[in-house]
Amino acid sequence: MPERVLEIHALGPLLFRDGRPFSAADGTETAARSLSLPLPSTVAGFVRTQVGLAEGKGFTQEHLQNLHGLQVCGPLLARGGGILLPAPRDAVIYKQDEKPQVMKLRPFSPPEGAGCDLPEGLLPLQITQDVKPESGYNFWTAQSMTDWLLGERVIPQKIAGLPTETRVHVAMDPVKGKAQEGQLYSVAYRPLEMGENPQTYQPASLRVRLSLPNGQTPAPIGHLGGERRPVAVEVKPSLSDYWFDCPEAIKKRFAELGKGARVRLVLATPALFEHGWKPGWIEKSGNGELHLPRGLCNVKLKLVAAAVGRREPVSGWSLRENRPKRVRWMAPAGSVYFFEVMDGQPADLLESWLRPISDLEQDRKDGFGLALWGVW
Amino acid sequence: MSHLLSISLGPVQDFIAAARRTADLYAGSQILQELSKHAAQFLHNKGAQLIFPADPNADGANKILAEVKDDPKQLAVETKKAVQERLLRLWDETIRKLPAEQRNLIDQARAQEQLGRFLEFYAAWAPLPKKEAYKEARLQVERLLAGRKALRDFAPTQQHDAGVPKSPLDPSWAAVIDPRQWATASIRLADGSHRPLRIKPTEHLDAISLFKRCYGVLNSDKVVDTRTMARRSWRPEAEPDERYGEDDDHIPEPQPYLAILVADGDRMGELIARQDDPDAHRGLSKTLDDFAKEARTIVPKHRGFMVYSGGDDVLALLPVNQAIACAKELSEAFRHRVKGTLSAGVAIVHYREPLSVSLQNARDAEKAAKNGGRNALAVALHTRGGSPVTVVQPWNELSWDELLEAYQNRQITRGFAHELRDLVQEWQDDMRADYLHKEALRVLARKEAHDLRIPAPTSDTPTYRKALLRFVDQLIIARFLSGIREEEHAGKSA
Numbered sequence: 001m002p003e004r005v006l007e008i009h010a011l012g013p014l015l016f017r018d019g020r021p022f023s024a025a026d027g028t029e030t031a032a033r034s035l036s037l038p039l040p041s042t043v044a045g046f047v048r049t050q051v052g053l054a055e056g057k058g059f060t061q062e063h064l065q066n067l068h069g070l071q072v073c074g075p076l077l078a079r080g081g082g083i084l085l086p087a088p089r090d091a092v093i094y095k096q097d098e099k100p101q102v103m104k105l106r107p108f109s110p111p112e113g114a115g116c117d118l119p120e121g122l123l124p125l126q127i128t129q130d131v132k133p134e135s136g137y138n139f140w141t142a143q144s145m146t147d148w149l150l151g152e153r154v155i156p157q158k159i160a161g162l163p164t165e166t167r168v169h170v171a172m173d174p175v176k177g178k179a180q181e182g183q184l185y186s187v188a189y190r191p192l193e194m195g196e197n198p199q200t201y202q203p204a205s206l207r208v209r210l211s212l213p214n215g216q217t218p219a220p221i222g223h224l225g226g227e228r229r230p231v232a233v234e235v236k237p238s239l240s241d242y243w244f245d246c247p248e249a250i251k252k253r254f255a256e257l258g259k260g261a262r263v264r265l266v267l268a269t270p271a272l273f274e275h276g277w278k279p280g281w282i283e284k285s286g287n288g289e290l291h292l293p294r295g296l297c298n299v300k301l302k303l304v305a306a307a308v309g310r311r312e313p314v315s316g317w318s319l320r321e322n323r324p325k326r327v328r329w330m331a332p333a334g335s336v337y338f339f340e341v342m343d344g345q346p347a348d349l350l351e352s353w354l355r356p357i358s359d360l361e362q363d364r365k366d367g368f369g370l371a372l373w374g375v376w
Numbered sequence: 377m378s379h380l381l382s383i384s385l386g387p388v389q390d391f392i393a394a395a396r397r398t399a400d401l402y403a404g405s406q407i408l409q410e411l412s413k414h415a416a417q418f419l420h421n422k423g424a425q426l427i428f429p430a431d432p433n434a435d436g437a438n439k440i441l442a443e444v445k446d447d448p449k450q451l452a453v454e455t456k457k458a459v460q461e462r463l464l465r466l467w468d469e470t471i472r473k474l475p476a477e478q479r480n481l482i483d484q485a486r487a488q489e490q491l492g493r494f495l496e497f498y499a500a501w502a503p504l505p506k507k508e509a510y511k512e513a514r515l516q517v518e519r520l521l522a523g524r525k526a527l528r529d530f531a532p533t534q535q536h537d538a539g540v541p542k543s544p545l546d547p548s549w550a551a552v553i554d555p556r557q558w559a560t561a562s563i564r565l566a567d568g569s570h571r572p573l574r575i576k577p578t579e580h581l582d583a584i585s586l587f588k589r590c591y592g593v594l595n596s597d598k599v600v601d602t603r604t605m606a607r608r609s610w611r612p613e614a615e616p617d618e619r620y621g622e623d624d625d626h627i628p629e630p631q632p633y634l635a636i637l638v639a640d641g642d643r644m645g646e647l648i649a650r651q652d653d654p655d656a657h658r659g660l661s662k663t664l665d666d667f668a669k670e671a672r673t674i675v676p677k678h679r680g681f682m683v684y685s686g687g688d689d690v691l692a693l694l695p696v697n698q699a700i701a702c703a704k705e706l707s708e709a710f711r712h713r714v715k716g717t718l719s720a721g722v723a724i725v726h727y728r729e730p731l732s733v734s735l736q737n738a739r740d741a742e743k744a745a746k747n748g749g750r751n752a753l754a755v756a757l758h759t760r761g762g763s764p765v766t767v768v769q770p771w772n773e774l775s776w777d778e779l780l781e782a783y784q785n786r787q788i789t790r791g792f793a794h795e796l797r798d799l800v801q802e803w804q805d806d807m808r809a810d811y812l813h814k815e816a817l818r819v820l821a822r823k824e825a826h827d828l829r830i831p832a833p834t835s836d837t838p839t840y841r842k843a844l845l846r847f848v849d850q851l852i853i854a855r856f857l858s859g860i861r862e863e864e865h866a867g868k869s870a
Contacts, residue, residue, distance in 0.1 A: 019547030021580065031730045089526065105526060113377070113503035114516060116524035117452050124500075124523035130515070130645060168761045184728070184760055276532040307526040310387070313548040323539040327550055329530060 002215060005242040006047060007078070007234045008206040008224065013165050013189030015226035016042065019315050019327070023185070030185040036138070036161050037077060037333075038225055039314055040269045040356075040367030043208055044072035046225075050218035050233055064320075066213075071365040073354060074208030076244065076268065077139060077161070079194050083207065083244040084139040084159060085372070086333040088148060088266045089307040093156070094131035100155055103129050106376060107305035107338050119278075123305045136160045146247045149264065149374025162190040162204065187227065207236075208367070209243055209354070246353040246373075253375060257346040262304075264374040265337040265357070270312055270330035271369025272358045277308045277331050280359040286343050293364060293371075295351030299344035308335040330368065338376055349373050378504040379448040380517045381424065383440040383455060384525065385412050386496035389739075393732045394545040394585065398681070398693065399592025399599045401731060405684040405691070407466065407591060411495070412438050414462040415455050419444070422451060427654050429687075430661035436668055436686010441514070443654055448501035456497045467491055467583070470590045473564045483552045486535050487583035490549050493533060494584055498525050510653045541580040545732075549582030563593050571596060600681035600693065602727040602734075605634040608679045609695035609859030630861040632727050635699035636738035637680075639706055639720035641688030642750040647716055660714075664688055667713045671706055678702040688714070691738075696724055697784075697859030700776045703753050707771050717751035717771075724757045724856045737764070744768050757853045765849045776854060778828065783858035787825035793851035795819050800844045809833035809840040816844065 016035040048067040077084040092103040108126035139159040171183035195201035224231045236242040274280030286300025311329040356364035357371045395401035420432040424442040500521035504513045537550030562570040607614040651657040668685045675682040680694035710718040721741025725734035745754035748768035756766040833840040
């Protein structure tokens with residue numbers, strides 16, 4: 001099946017629910033907040049719906065099962081022509097003499113007598129400057145990310161991401177058709193556009209990559225995220241112009257690496273791991289075991305250090321069972337893992353470039369944990 | 377050999393902000409304080425010499441720095457265990473005050489899972505060979521701690537919650553109660569009386585939120601809710617008690633806004649880095665604690681409610697018409713005691729707005745003060761609808777009093793700000809700035825506040841128009857800050 005890139009355009013501001021129940025009723029949270037990007041599973045579900053609609057065979061149990069098995073890699077944010085990636089957590093942007101500077105966090109062994117309470121066997125990251133991190137550097141261009149993964153000095157552009165647009169609504173009395181007293185609620189939408197201010201906004205979009213069964217085109221219009229907000233779906237004519245393929249420079253660098261090499265994994269989407277923050281496949285890597293994420297069955301890795309943000313919850317509503325799903329905790333996008341290659345060809349790791357490396361297969365199909373690889 | 381041991385407890389901001397009622401907010405910050413204090417006391421009892429806080433009984437600070445003689449790694453492990461146990465004990469002590477039939481409705485297994493996973497604890501240590509090496513050792517240990525905190529490790533959660541609604545306050549947790557069974561639940565106070573928890577039928581609380589709710593209600597004699605705070609701008613003597621049973625009513629407040637103040641010291645890291653030895657640092661800790669204590673007397677003086685005051689941090693609710701005066705007094709106290717400067721943010725918010733959102737507004741205002749060059753006060757107005765308006769001014773250039781007075785004496789009304797804005801917006805950039813000033817003065821001349829100062833032009837017209845629009849923003853905010861009750865023709869407000 002040929003792989004294609006789908007581009008999702010918003011036809012209005014979108015809402016990416018954060019898992020909090022929300023309604024206009026008294027006593028609940030009357031403000032809906034939006035995540036900065038939709039969760040991979042939200043987008044995967046949306047894309048599968050569009051594919052199912054285009055097939056036009058209805059959503060029987062069998063069809064649902066097939067659709068559920070469709071792997072969707074994404075979402076990645078795109079602006080203009082280029083892909084934007086979540087800022088890696090081993091970079092600290094700060095200001096010195098009004099100019100942005102970057103502190104590169106790298107694992108180090110504390111001197112004799114000093115230490116910290118990290119999980120056994122892990123090194124802390126070295127702080128070399130006492131600075132306050134600058135906010136607003138939330139997304140990096142593909143070029144900055146490439147340089148960063150190669151270990152070069154990078155001063156990224158300041159890209160905050162999608163703006164928030166809070167709208168206040170009034171609950172309506174369905175019988176009388178008038179506003180209900182005191183029942184205001186607000187929704188923080190995310191318009192798919194970016195810029196310094198409304199005058200300079202340019203459109204943004206979400207991209208995913210998948211194999212379309214039988215070369216089909218998904219239904220062009222649908223609803224993404226909370227509050228049934230409309231979006232349009234476009235199938236892109238070529239793959240590599242619209243995706244972030246592994247850059248040649250990284251391929252070249254990895255080809256030169258061997259045993260003992262130091263490699264870095266950066267998460268482009270949040271990941272779900274067996275051990276919470278820590279991938280379960282680390283211990284199984286390199287032993288040839290099947291069912292591991294791509295590339296990892298041939299390369300044995302040892303975790304040296306990690307920069308992982310606070311856990312983020314994912315739950316949602318199971319339409320099949322018509323009840324809330326269980327809550328799970330994700331390692332946030334932008335988390336960085338520092339490895340040492342114990343055995344195997346590091347270049348094999350690039351098989352999972354922007355492919356999901358979560359532990360469970362269904363989570364991988366949903367797009368959790370797209371990987372970027374670099375060196376340190 | 378001695379070591380410096382640095383400990384950081386969390387979560388802080390997210391944990392405190394997960395609150396629907398003021399009592400939840402208060403409970404969150406109290407519980408966190410209680411746990412930090414317990415950690416400090418535990419270390420103190422183990423023979424550690426505390427540096428920050430210097431006094432084991434000081435309130436506040438989710439951060440601890442101490443000089444220790446024993447193995448620091450072992451001490452860190454023991455302290456973590458002690459804090460964790462303290463949390464469970466606090467939960468038990470609080471929940472025990474619920475009637476048994478209510479207590480039995482809690483999913484205890486899930487509650488234990490949540491309480492066991494909620495606390496964040498990070499520690500780092502570095503050798504301190506001699507007192508003279510303090511500066512370097514402190515820098516080393518703080519950098520190590522920051523490097524350690526780059527990894528916020530967590531284990532996967534097992535809440536067995538398929539089919540269970542998630543908490544409206546923190547979606548990481550599933551409900552441990554079915555709120556429909558809790559409509560009439562109450563908790564026993566120390567004097568034997570009962571007070572209702574007022575859990576709404578849609579409040580699917582998790583263990584931590586339920587803990588906060590119970591803890592907050594047990595301490596509700598100390599808490600002033602947002603509605604009472606809004607009321608205090610026109611009735612300073614208003615007390616929460618008067619409105620018992622009013623919770624569900626829809627009586628509109630004549631003046632429904634209150635102020636949330638967030639403040640903290642500027643460049644505290646640099647100040648701490650200048651301390652040459654543990655004793656000097658202890659002195660600073662004590663000074664900060666003195667400021668925190670003084671802040672706790674300043675806020676109530678302005679009829680406000682102190683949610684949190686520890687170290688250089690202040691979080692308080694205030695009547696709108698007291699907010700500026702209170703912020704100024706806090707800034708003065710800080711300057712006087714700590715010999716440093718304070719940045720403060722005041723958000724003017726509607727009392728019915730979700731507290732977590734309002735709190736974020738206040739934090740954003742404080743950030744605006746920091747970004748505006750520090751040593752400043754930012755005031756942000758968040759009406760229900762319309763975009764927020766923020767004005768940042770350094771403390772020594774504040775120009776609120778005059779405007780507040782003009783509103784309070786009814787010399788100007790809200791129409792003035794809008795007239796002025798229309799004028800500035802119609803004025804073209806190629807027209808003269810001094811004429812615009814004259815025209816603005818002519819508009820003012822029709823009001824009673826003739827002597828109000830309208831900023832004069834200093835350069836070209838585009839710059840002046842921007843300055844005047846800022847003045848208009850300030851006028852709009854000042855009307856809310858003046859705390860005057862809604863004029864007639866309500867509904868046309870800015």
